Amino acid sequence: MNTNIRTNTNAGTKLGEPALRWVFERRERVRFGHCDPAGIVFYPRYFEMLNALIEDWVSEGLGIDFSQLLGPRRVGLPTVHLETDFRRISRMGDTLIQRIAITRLGRSSLGLTVQFDGLGDPDSGCRVVFQQVLVCTSLDTHRPQAFPDDLRVALQAALDRPASQARGVSSP
DSSP, X not given: OOEEOOOSOOTTSOTTSOOOOEEEEEEEEOOGGGBOTTSBBOHHHHHHHHHHHHHHIIIIISOOOHHHHHTTTOEEOOEEEEEEXXXXXXXXXXXXXXXXXXXXXXXXXXXXXXXXXXXXSTTOSEEEEEEEEEEOEETTTOOBOOOOHHHHHHHHHHHHSOGGGOBOOOOO
């Protein structure tokens, strides 16, 4: 079953694009280790933040222990496609609001839009946007497989949950 999702509003979308519905969000402070000598986030660090966000979303937002999924259950969720749009710089001490929207739910693949926005400074606004596709795989065969039932149920519940109940908001 493929589900394309087009609901709710988001100021970050381009004219003519469907609005996004955030299913998970959290805050992260930009730390010294994220930055280059110029004092701004070194772009590969955004990809590390993205990976950590996905792990936390699965564990905290979906209620599926990510370490158990990869460990004993031998289920992987590798990124098979990733587009990135860097829009503004982030500096040490900035707080980023990191949000996830599901844009497509397939039998074994998941399309996401992930956006990091600044909070509470003159340069607030969208810092980076990712268009990501994850595929559910067996870590034994490294081939695609259908999402396990509990993960599919959790993903569908995230889609069905009202936007006002997006999970995972935490303070910096």
